[in-house]
Amino acid sequence: MVLSRTSQYAVQALIYIATQAPGEPVLNRDIADRLNVPAAYLAKILQSLCKHGLLDSFRGRLGGFCLRDGMQKTSLMQVLLLTEGPDFTKSCILGLKECTDETACPMHFKWKPVKNKIIAMMNDMHLEDLAKAVQTGKYRLADLPAAAMPVA
Amino acid sequence: MVLSRTSQYAVQALIYIATQAPGEPVLNRDIADRLNVPAAYLAKILQSLCKHGLLDSFRGRLGGFCLRDGMQKTSLMQVLLLTEGPDFTKSCILGLKECTDETACPMHFKWKPVKNKIIAMMNDMHLEDLAKAVQTGKYRLADLPAAAMPVA
DNA sequence: TTCCTTAAAGAGGTTTTTGTCCGAATTATA
DNA sequence: TATAATTCGGACAAAAACCTCTTTAAGGAA
Ligand code: FES
Ligand code: FES
Numbered sequence: 001m002v003l004s005r006t007s008q009y010a011v012q013a014l015i016y017i018a019t020q021a022p023g024e025p026v027l028n029r030d031i032a033d034r035l036n037v038p039a040a041y042l043a044k045i046l047q048s049l050c051k052h053g054l055l056d057s058f059r060g061r062l063g064g065f066c067l068r069d070g071m072q073k074t075s076l077m078q079v080l081l082l083t084e085g086p087d088f089t090k091s092c093i094l095g096l097k098e099c100t101d102e103t104a105c106p107m108h109f110k111w112k113p114v115k116n117k118i119i120a121m122m123n124d125m126h127l128e129d130l131a132k133a134v135q136t137g138k139y140r141l142a143d144l145p146a147a148a149m150p151v152a
Numbered sequence: 153m154v155l156s157r158t159s160q161y162a163v164q165a166l167i168y169i170a171t172q173a174p175g176e177p178v179l180n181r182d183i184a185d186r187l188n189v190p191a192a193y194l195a196k197i198l199q200s201l202c203k204h205g206l207l208d209s210f211r212g213r214l215g216g217f218c219l220r221d222g223m224q225k226t227s228l229m230q231v232l233l234l235t236e237g238p239d240f241t242k243s244c245i246l247g248l249k250e251c252t253d254e255t256a257c258p259m260h261f262k263w264k265p266v267k268n269k270i271i272a273m274m275n276d277m278h279l280e281d282l283a284k285a286v287q288t289g290k291y292r293l294a295d296l297p298a299a300a301m302p303v304a
Numbered sequence: 305t306t307c308c309t310t311a312a313a314g315a316g317g318t319t320t321t322t323g324t325c326c327g328a329a330t331t332a333t334a
Numbered sequence: 335t336a337t338a339a340t341t342c343g344g345a346c347a348a349a350a351a352c353c354t355c356t357t358t359a360a361g362g363a364a
Binding site for chain 1: 308309310311312313
């Protein structure tokens with residue numbers, strides 16, 4: 001409805017990494033297993049997040065990915081601007097090229113406050129806080145494994 | 153950010169048709185020209201909306217599409233449930249299979265009110281009203297043609 | 305040094321979404 | 335009846351999103 005799969009994987013992975021001891025690299029394989037996400041694809045996403053400075057990566061034994069120093073406070077908006085592209089916040093819900101009060105589509109003035117709420121929400125959520133929430137054990141970062149699901 | 157291109161085309165087209173005299177079929181070609189969208193693709197979308205009962209279609213001379221009687225009051229939610237699928241309102245922003253208070257992801261309780269706002273908004277907007285808004289001339293259904301754009 | 309482990313890089317595959325084309329069916333009108 | 339205009343239906347094509355595989359480079363440990 002709002003985020004591409006790539007963005008979802010990126011956010012999930014970053015939150016997961018943020019729950020782990022800082023400075024201790026986390027294996028791509030472990031993240032993929034934990035989130036139940038395709039490992040080779042996730043690796044690409046993490047590599048891209050490295051290039052953009054959110055993560056540090058280390059090769060070889062004891063290698064893996066960890067949050068770059070200071071990046072605990074990264075907002076989801078910062079992440080989404082990378083994964084969804086710089087126009088993430090600029091789109092018209094009907095697909096018009098411009099979305100301004102002057103070029104409004106018939107949904108614009110209803111949509112604008114909702115869109116602003118989404119933007120504010122994404123600006124307001126930081127990896128740190130989301131990681132803490134997960135650490136309370138009250139929230140899920142991934143679907144339960146099939147084995148743990150009630151029989152259908 | 154929220155709607156597929158197909159949904160955007162569908163909504164634009166339905167609003168446009170709703171601005172035209174009821175009972176007077178509108179040509180697919182005219183809609184496509186007016187909205188500046190691919191005609192052959194739009195035709196598929198309109199055919200699908202016919203099958204789902206939102207539109208009536210007529211072949212041959214004086215043919216075209218028009219809103220089925222009584223469908224002026226169709227809400228955008230009704231349209232989107234067809235174009236985006238019946239799970240449109242059910243998705244978790246992180247992609248989890250379930251989105252309930254009991255299976256909450258770390259974004260759930262922030263996201264839920266925004267999502268509900270979107271749903272309420274879509275339930276609250278009807279083709280009729282959007283068409284009237286367009287008819288005031290204050291709102292755009294499509295981008296201005298390149299010819300009318302200021303030189304870049 | 306040699307081996308093992310890991311990420312990096314690039315090529316390529318699959319699936320979904322978006323878009324095109326064409327022939328057949330249908331209808332108004334001359 | 336012939337013709338032109340239109341939707342319908344199916345196959346196809348292109349692009350984007352999603353995902354895999356293989357090889358290479360780098361780092362740690364025996
Ligand atoms: S112009 Fe369409 S949402 Fe702003
Ligand atoms: S569980 Fe993720 S948004 Fe509801």
